[in-house]
Amino acid sequence: MHIKTNYFTKLIIMVMVVFLYGCEHEYNADIIINNAHILTVDPDMRCFEKGSLVIRDGKIAAVGNSEDIEGLYRAPENIDGTNKLVMPGLINTHTHAAMSIFRGFADDIPLHVWLNKYIFPIEQEFVTAENVAIGTELAVAEMLRSGTTTFNDMYYYVDQVAEVVDKTGIRAVLSKALIDFPVPGTPTPEQGMKEAHRLIEKWGAYPRINFAVAAHAPYTCSPKLIKDAKRIADKYQVAFHMHVAETKMEFETFKKEYGHTPVSFLNDLGVLDENMIAAHCVHITSEDIELIVNKGVGVAHNPQCNMKIGSGVAPIPRLIEAGAKVGLGTDGLASNNDLDMFDEMRTAAFIHKLINNDPTVMDAKTVVKMATIGGAKVLGLEEQIGSLEAGKKADVIIIDLEKAHARPLYNIYSHIVYSMKGSDVETVIVDGKIVMKNRDFINIQEDVLYGKVDSLAAEIGDRFREIAVTNTKNNNVE
Numbered sequence: 216m217h218i219k220t221n222y223f224t225k226l227i228i229m230v231m232v233v234f235l236y237g238c239e240h241e242y243n244a245d246i247i248i249n250n251a252h253i254l255t256v257d258p259d260m261r262c263f264e265k266g267s268l269v270i271r272d273g274k275i276a277a278v279g280n281s282e283d284i285e286g287l288y289r290a291p292e293n294i295d296g297t298n299k300l301v302m303p304g305l306i307n308t309h310t311h312a313a314m315s316i317f318r319g320f321a322d323d324i325p326l327h328v329w330l331n332k333y334i335f336p337i338e339q340e341f342v343t344a345e346n347v348a349i350g351t352e353l354a355v356a357e358m359l360r361s362g363t364t365t366f367n368d369m370y371y372y373v374d375q376v377a378e379v380v381d382k383t384g385i386r387a388v389l390s391k392a393l394i395d396f397p398v399p400g401t402p403t404p405e406q407g408m409k410e411a412h413r414l415i416e417k418w419g420a421y422p423r424i425n426f427a428v429a430a431h432a433p434y435t436c437s438p439k440l441i442k443d444a445k446r447i448a449d450k451y452q453v454a455f456h457m458h459v460a461e462t463k464m465e466f467e468t469f470k471k472e473y474g475h476t477p478v479s480f481l482n483d484l485g486v487l488d489e490n491m492i493a494a495h496c497v498h499i500t501s502e503d504i505e506l507i508v509n510k511g512v513g514v515a516h517n518p519q520c521n522m523k524i525g526s527g528v529a530p531i532p533r534l535i536e537a538g539a540k541v542g543l544g545t546d547g548l549a550s551n552n553d554l555d556m557f558d559e560m561r562t563a564a565f566i567h568k569l570i571n572n573d574p575t576v577m578d579a580k581t582v583v584k585m586a587t588i589g590g591a592k593v594l595g596l597e598e599q600i601g602s603l604e605a606g607k608k609a610d611v612i613i614i615d616l617e618k619a620h621a622r623p624l625y626n627i628y629s630h631i632v633y634s635m636k637g638s639d640v641e642t643v644i645v646d647g648k649i650v651m652k653n654r655d656f657i658n659i660q661e662d663v664l665y666g667k668v669d670s671l672a673a674e675i676g677d678r679f680r681e682i683a684v685t686n687t688k689n690n691n692v693e
Contacts, residue, residue: 244290251296273647304364304610306590309515309544313350317549342399347372361637384650390429427454466498478503513593520546542590555637579628
């Protein structure tokens with residue numbers, strides 16, 4: 216009896232050791248961030264001064280006070296969030312990433328001259344599959360560095376854009392720009408339509424990649440092309456992306472030729488609905504605002520680009536007050552010239568206060584929502600991203616608060632919009648995977664990338680000087 220008791224005692228101890236050892240080394244999460252200042256941007260706009268966020272299988276498993284979560288989860292990756300801000304990744308609702316190779320190429324020129332005499336000609340020469348890959352990777356590096364985890368892109372050679380997105384780990388909504396004249400890689404709009412079909416069918420099942428259909432603008436696309444493009448979007452139930460009412464010239468031309476504003480013209484074509492992403496919407500009327508709200512159109516606001524090109528300031532406070540979906544975007548690097556969404560937030564807040572002569576307009580909390588959950592709503596992804604909530608995809612940025620310009624901290628929204636910079640972003644997580652940690656990229660070799668960019672820029676610079684001389688001689692720029 217004594218022997219049996221001793222045997223069973225030892226057996227029980229062994230089982231307990233194995234159990235405890237197994238529990239100690241068994242993970243029920245992938246990443247845990249502890250003791251951080253967490254801004255959720257959830258419907259209640261909850262904020263935790265000492266919070267934890269748990270990531271499992273690419274999604275947020277839990278978010279809340281550290282004291283409530285601590286000890287419930289174990290993960291191989293534990294991040295100390297002391298003196299850090301954790302918030303949703305920023306969402307850039309309108310850009311042309313590969314145009315990073317044309318940053319500073321042609322500045323201080325009116326939009327229509329800039330497009331027709333500089334951008335369209337240089338694109339015909341230098342927009343190739345290889346160069347689009349280079350330009351997109353450069354843009355993605357800049358976006359990740361400054362906290363953008365999702366971008367909505369319209370450009371050419373979209374296979375190459377998608378490959379870069381897949382490689383780098385960022386999230387994107389991609390579309391091929393359909394235009395009524397030959398563009399890089401697509402000699403006719405009919406071929407462009409076929410390409411739109413092919414791209415959606417090829418990439419539709421890839422993680423982190425959503426597709427849209429893009430008709431470039433009302434002034435570059437025939438009514439038939441616009442309607443045909445929208446039919447493709449409806450067939451595949453994807454977003455329809457378009458530049459709308461960007462300049463006064465566009466607005467006046469449509470009033471003269473069609474008796475419509477650009478917005479009412481598109482409404483007559485039957486393309487305004489909740490799946491449409493309308494970039495800019497600078498020159499719109501009260502009737503246009505009513506149409507945008509009633510049809511559920513999402514508006515991508517690009518304040519810096521609109522200011523730089525002198526196209527005006529979109530009536531965003533009126534759109535928001537009326538109930539429109541509004542997100543923030545940078546536009547392309549040839550017309551902004553950066554992709555820093557923190558900088559864009561600050562500009563958005565300041566410009567509307569200025570033109571309305573009202574410091575209460577576009578308060579900091581409103582602007583933060585535009586850059587996160589507002590952008591997600593514009594892209595139709597609000598059930599997946601845009602806020603830190605259990606069950607949503609884990610697109611998270613960690614910001615260093617140990618900076619002179621981050622002290623003292625009284626109001627986190629004010630800090631984000633008026634004080635913080637893209638360079639304060641320390642770590643970026645997309646789809647539950649770390650893509651930048653302590654400012655070091657996981658999937659981008661910067662030295663190799665920058666070497667390619669510099670070599671390409673030397674060629675573009677030589678050609679720019681030739682184009683500038685020709686345009687000056689022809690008096691194309693006053």
